[in-house]
Amino acid sequence: MTIYSFFIFDRHCNCIYNREYTHTASSNDTLSGQINKSNDSNSSKLLFGILYSLKTISNKLANDEETEMNELKSFTIGSFKVHFWESLSRFKFVIVTNGEVSQLSDVLFELYSNYFIKYVVKNGLMPVEFTAEGEYSKINNGKFIEETDNYLQSLSIFRS
Amino acid sequence: MTEDILDKQTYVSSTSLQFLLQELVPTSIRVSHKLLDPTVSTFAEESEQTRIDQQLSTIKSDFPGTVNVLDSPLLDNDEVTIRVESYGYSLGLKIAEVLLYKSSGNKVVDILDIMKFVCRDVWKCLYNKQMDNLRTNHRGTFVLVDNNYKLISSLNSSKGMQETLSKAKVYLWFPCGVIRGILMSFGIEANVSAEITQFPAVVFNIHTSINN
Numbered sequence: 144m145t146i147y148s149f150f151i152f153d154r155h156c157n158c159i160y161n162r163e164y165t166h167t168a169s170s171n172d173t174l175s176g177q178i179n180k181s182n183d184s185n186s187s188k189l190l191f192g193i194l195y196s197l198k199t200i201s202n203k204l205a206n207d208e209e210t211e212m213n214e215l216k217s218f219t220i221g222s223f224k225v226h227f228w229e230s231l232s233r234f235k236f237v238i239v240t241n242g243e244v245s246q247l248s249d250v251l252f253e254l255y256s257n258y259f260i261k262y263v264v265k266n267g268l269m270p271v272e273f274t275a276e277g278e279y280s281k282i283n284n285g286k287f288i289e290e291t292d293n294y295l296q297s298l299s300i301f302r303s
Numbered sequence: 304m305t306e307d308i309l310d311k312q313t314y315v316s317s318t319s320l321q322f323l324l325q326e327l328v329p330t331s332i333r334v335s336h337k338l339l340d341p342t343v344s345t346f347a348e349e350s351e352q353t354r355i356d357q358q359l360s361t362i363k364s365d366f367p368g369t370v371n372v373l374d375s376p377l378l379d380n381d382e383v384t385i386r387v388e389s390y391g392y393s394l395g396l397k398i399a400e401v402l403l404y405k406s407s408g409n410k411v412v413d414i415l416d417i418m419k420f421v422c423r424d425v426w427k428c429l430y431n432k433q434m435d436n437l438r439t440n441h442r443g444t445f446v447l448v449d450n451n452y453k454l455i456s457s458l459n460s461s462k463g464m465q466e467t468l469s470k471a472k473v474y475l476w477f478p479c480g481v482i483r484g485i486l487m488s489f490g491i492e493a494n495v496s497a498e499i500t501q502f503p504a505v506v507f508n509i510h511t512s513i514n515n
Contacts, residue, residue, distance in 0.1 A: 262459060265318070267325040267370070272355070272369050
């Protein structure tokens, strides 16, 4: 099982955090991979688009008013699986793993409630309204990056 | 009296207080920016409801939910620091009266007791913890230490620790004012300064003319 990447999109449809994990045989202890390099890439935009569409479809499919709200939790493409969770304030948390990882709702909620709230929202030097470009368009503070890396790395599904 | 006045208080969420105090410095910058701008007519303004797309000041891109106002050159301007300190001073004067009512059983007889009052009762009220250390040279100088000062501990800048420190420093004028206000309510003139020794630990240096 493997975690490949971690995305956060804000309510303005911008990718505000992008973390890619590179897994090689020699990198057992040190984390490698890029941080906030693919926020504006086509793959990030496409990922947001497909999540938006699937979320809309899942709501449409449950048009019977007696049915509970239909929530998008994950979808699989070949050997990859995309896990999705959205806050009521419309911050979207996404983790891309391999197909064997069953579900990550608790992990995504933990990333929001314990890390995003603590190191972004409660941080007086970070915005909650991100700009489209520039210094305040991404989550770049060391604490958030370090702590979320430690958390994801501690999970058994990170690389096994 | 059968009821303690403080026990009737509705408690403020510590997170709400934290967010409110975080607005101290941005608001002081906005007010100082406005007062220093000669082109602005400060009294003719119509009050308008704040919206997500409405600028909070004429500082560039100063919208709700953003923090770039802290990049203003006014950040460490005297206008701003004196304003932040005076807010703390006013609060210190009032909070001492309320807390003294609560702890009227404890005798406060000399300046060391007053410093302990600051370390215990005041800090407990504002930050839900006591100060970690109190030292004195018995010649009017006191050193108060908070190893994890709540007002700045959650600050973390994208540009690294140096940027975090330079912005956190402005917030320290508020507790300096609080301490000075409390001492004044006891009739003691003091000079209070603060420094970040190892983030987020803060040392408060208090100089008075009273030997004990």
